[in-house]
Amino acid sequence: MKIISQYTQLNPKLYHQQAAQPLTGAQAGHFNQALAEELQWSEQEQQQWVKYCSGQKSFADFPSLAMVYAGHQFGQWAGQLGDGRGLLVAQLQDRHGKTVDLHLKGAGKTPYSRMGDGRAVLRSVIREYLAGHALNALGVPSSNAIGFTTSTQAIQREKIESGAMLLRTADSHIRLGHFEWINQYAPELLADFVEHCIQWHYPECLDEEQPVLAFAEHVICRTAKMIALWQLHGFAHGVMNTDNLNITGSTLDFGPFGFMERFRPNWINNHSDHHGRYTYQQQPSVAHWNLWVWINNLIPLAQASEKEKFKQDLSNCLAQFEPTFLECYQQGLCAKMGLPHFHKDSFQCAMSFLNILQSEQLDYTQSFIRLQEKQWQVLRDDCLNLHQFDQFVEQYHAIRQNQDQHQLDAEMKQHNPRYILRNHMAQTAIQAAEAGDFSELDRLFKLLTQPYTHQPDLEHAADLAPLASDQAEISVSCSS
Structure with a gap:
């Protein structure tokens, strides 16, 4: 692995350094070897994947850290948030020279855990593991995962469940909510933070006459394209808070997501979404609203005499969302x-x-x-x-x-994919895994690797259709 330490170049106010807290009795869940090879893991590192994916082994030359950010949740200002159960444990270079974040989910309490215990449970880890894999195979920009581990440690949710950890990858964990936190709590950091964001993720903007405006337009257009792909594949994220969208236009933070089965645009797949804010049909307008909140956090970068013009220029950038999405x-x-x-x-x-x-x-x-x-x-x-x-x-x-x-x-x-991750498919794999059998999960992982290819030797009849009308749909919550 080639470690790249970017985020630690930022002001320490933006993160808290701490080690992961391993779970008791960590055990192998599933390993994405193809992704590990893409990230240039050596054979020895691949052999030790369980230790990396359970927090027992850290990455040399990178101090693991929890990010702080803020956000609007369900349209309301939620104040300070942050990595409450995850750590950025490394940034490394893949075989194409791109920097990729490694984020360990379920790694224990951080200063941003609020009332949480800092842990993740097996069912939520499996859903995220399969969802990221499925979206990447469909060609939708998304986080992914190298692997996950289960454990003998009991975690209290609605019931006692097995603790688990997921080693997630993403091209960036910098969220729209990072800018909200900076403007609210550390405005003096904004200019330097934006400059680093441009250098790391949109270096082509540095050659523009107004790099910040070019940066804003790139983020807006990438997000619009991502949402269009969600809609085309019938994917509903379920919890599109401003802290769950990042600046690279890739899908992040799976909670109560779902791939739509019967075509119901107003389907609520998050049972906490009582007003249907994050339904499938609302996703384009919610993304536009989130980006509107975000560009308002760039306004302080303008000189006082140019503020009104800068506001209009940012508004013109946001106006690119709709035509980009529609095209x-x-x-x-x-x-x-x-x-x-x-x-x-x-x-x-x-x-x-x-x-x-x-x-x-x-x-x-x-x-x-x-x-x-x-x-x-x-x-x-x-x-x-x-x-x-x-x-x-x-x-x-x-x-x-x-x-x-x-x-x-x-x-x-x-x-047109033949296979999507239907909720009942995931649930079947989860129930088997909770009983110690990961064979169904492995089958789904292989099936979803080639979603456009007919795979009669791998597919089951239940993979091809929704539940019968007399069977209740799987209800998914934010609990993890």
Whole structure:
């Protein structure tokens, strides 16, 4: 491993150095060898992965630390937050020369734990481990994980559960909430902090006439593209607080997430989200709101005489969110549909298909696979409103009639996964793991590694559809 110590260059007010607190009786859970190799772990380091993933062994030349930040949670100012159960244990260089954070989750209490115990439990660690892996395989920017460990240590949640640790990777753990904390508690650090953020993550902005504005626009556009990919894959994050979005536009902090099964845009996958703030359909507007909060924390960088102009310039940067999101979403949806994105009627036709999925409560992922495989009768048989479906099919064929259909079909195969991480799939793996059997988790890990490829030897029937209508959906909480 090639250790890169970036974050420790910042003012010590921004973090607290401490060692991880290993769990009692740490045991192997699952190891992502391909990712470890990507991060240039040696064979010896790979052999010791359990020690690294359980806090028993630290990384040389990097003092582990807990970050402090703040945030808005469910739209309300929550004050000081921070790494309450995780530590940044290393920053290293991957084989492409990119810097990657290693973050150990469940590593014990920190000064930012508030009322928490600093621990994570096996079920939440498994969900995050599989979700990060699934999103990366789908091509969605996301954190990932090298591995996780379980233990014999009992952790109190709604019931007694097994403690666990996850060694997470991300291109950055700098959150929008970092800027909120600095402006509230240490405003003198803002200019230096922003300068380092640009140097580390957007060095191309240094050549711009106004680097801070270029930085803001890059963060806004990357976030917009990430949200568009969430929407295209039916992914609902579940808890899009400002402290859960980072500055690189990659998915971070899985809590009550879910991949939508039946197409219900107002589906609430977080049972603590009583007003539906973080539903699937709200994600673009919430991301825009979070970024609006964020750019307001950049205003103090302007000279007093230029503050009003700087505010307007930042507002112009934020105005790029909607067109960036729409372009990415529209082109992606047309690719999923096998329609040419440049045709004037393609997007409207695609939305007609989504209206059918919503009104008929059809499975989102499998309906696109059936469309891809031209299973017209199967799709039609699932519909009650046959007139609506027949109108869609007529328009769909008319748009494709004079196009390169082979190319359009090839794009469909690249944009429509056969396999997503359905909540009941994860729950089955969790229940087996809690009983000491990690074979189902390993099967899902392999299946989700190639989500666009038909894998009849690995798939189970339950991987392909939601729970039956007479079975209650899995309720997911923030408890971890």
